Amino acid sequence: MRGLARALGVEPMSLYHYAASRDEIVGALVDRVVEQIELPMPDEGWKAAIRSCAISAHRVLRRHPWACNPLMSGPRISPARLRMVDALLATFEAARLPPDLADLAYHAIDSHILGFTLWEAGYTRGMPALTGDDLTAFLERLGIDRYPHLKTHAEWHLGPHDGPRQDEFEFKLDLILDGVDQMRDRTPTQSDGPAR
Amino acid sequence: MRGLARALGVEPMSLYHYAASRDEIVGALVDRVVEQIELPMPDEGWKAAIRSCAISAHRVLRRHPWACNPLMSGPRISPARLRMVDALLATFEAARLPPDLADLAYHAIDSHILGFTLWEAGYTRGMPALTGDDLTAFLERLGIDRYPHLKTHAEWHLGPHDGPRQDEFEFKLDLILDGVDQMRDRTPTQSDGPAR
DNA sequence: ACCTGAACACCGTTCAAGT
DNA sequence: ACCTGAACACCGTTCAAGT
Numbered sequence: 545m546r547g548l549a550r551a552l553g554v555e556p557m558s559l560y561h562y563a564a565s566r567d568e569i570v571g572a573l574v575d576r577v578v579e580q581i582e583l584p585m586p587d588e589g590w591k592a593a594i595r596s597c598a599i600s601a602h603r604v605l606r607r608h609p610w611a612c613n614p615l616m617s618g619p620r621i622s623p624a625r626l627r628m629v630d631a632l633l634a635t636f637e638a639a640r641l642p643p644d645l646a647d648l649a650y651h652a653i654d655s656h657i658l659g660f661t662l663w664e665a666g667y668t669r670g671m672p673a674l675t676g677d678d679l680t681a682f683l684e685r686l687g688i689d690r691y692p693h694l695k696t697h698a699e700w701h702l703g704p705h706d707g708p709r710q711d712e713f714e715f716k717l718d719l720i721l722d723g724v725d726q727m728r729d730r731t732p733t734q735s736d737g738p739a740r
Numbered sequence: 741m742r743g744l745a746r747a748l749g750v751e752p753m754s755l756y757h758y759a760a761s762r763d764e765i766v767g768a769l770v771d772r773v774v775e776q777i778e779l780p781m782p783d784e785g786w787k788a789a790i791r792s793c794a795i796s797a798h799r800v801l802r803r804h805p806w807a808c809n810p811l812m813s814g815p816r817i818s819p820a821r822l823r824m825v826d827a828l829l830a831t832f833e834a835a836r837l838p839p840d841l842a843d844l845a846y847h848a849i850d851s852h853i854l855g856f857t858l859w860e861a862g863y864t865r866g867m868p869a870l871t872g873d874d875l876t877a878f879l880e881r882l883g884i885d886r887y888p889h890l891k892t893h894a895e896w897h898l899g900p901h902d903g904p905r906q907d908e909f910e911f912k913l914d915l916i917l918d919g920v921d922q923m924r925d926r927t928p929t930q931s932d933g934p935a936r
Numbered sequence: 937a938c939c940t941g942a943a944c945a946c947c948g949t950t951c952a953a954g955t
Numbered sequence: 956a957c958c959t960g961a962a963c964a965c966c967g968t969t970c971a972a973g974t
Binding site for chain 2: 938
Binding site: 644648693718720722723 | 813823847848851856858859862882890905915916920
């Protein structure tokens, strides 16, 4: 509040003429972020549609990590958020997922988008570009020798990992999508035929 | 700080004789939480071991949701945390996962535990035991009719879901574990034989 | 060694008073 | 209508001073 007021060249209390509370302002800002997420395009198949929407959400939220916590805590009833939820559910429905599987899949995707992005933000913030020497010194200081497998893992990280690293968000996303896809094949829909 | 001091019947500044900062106290409390998580037992197979450790972590963290954010943001170098990370990596190593897959799997599990639990906490906090009538009124007020698929989904939630609901944490956890397992089978290890 | 009073630099927010 | 001064009830933290 005070910072925003200063940026606007105004006293903090003036803000309360335009917004009822800090939460209202944060909620509006979150909505501007969520608006930027590309909605799933149903004509490319449900998996590809969900996939590109999730990747878009991740890319957008990575630029605004502060928005993850407001989105996760409390019922975000912002229009953009509702629109996105509706579009995701529409995609599952068009794919003829049975409602209980659609529910599981939707929650899995939603929690992956928000949870992973927040986890990732904390992770990269915790590792502030430590170069090799600083990192080894850091590791020594906290008694890395008592954790041999962690040490091996850290040494592997420092070595030359061959080839481009797989994107971790997409890795986990595909595990979810492929798993749901397999369950969909095993659970026949009401019409009992493949979705067309 | 002030609340803790009041609970101890002491002035806030006295605390700084025992701890350097608020973060130090929070870190110590987080460690007491992480200590309660059951470590993976290697003799039951890597999948079952990781699975029961993750479920234990979820159960513990669900009782202390405030610990998720401190665990995610910043490098938690607490002993219990390091011990758990080391045990997870040891399990992947014993299963002869190639290091790049072990890295992906470990991050997927870690982000699932912390990210999902935090997501879940916000979700259940946002839905504070709304009974049917309150919820329908709430839905009407925010223009649910503009989101038809969300409306269908909400109505399904209100109806009688047949059978016991699958645990969502375990659902996503198994998607990760099974997916990693399949990738392990496709990627031969150095010794080129099945892990014994 | 252990505790505290006074103080500092922060928060979000209210309300009556200004123009 | 739009802004603000003064004030309130909060934070975490420091430091010199108490016992």
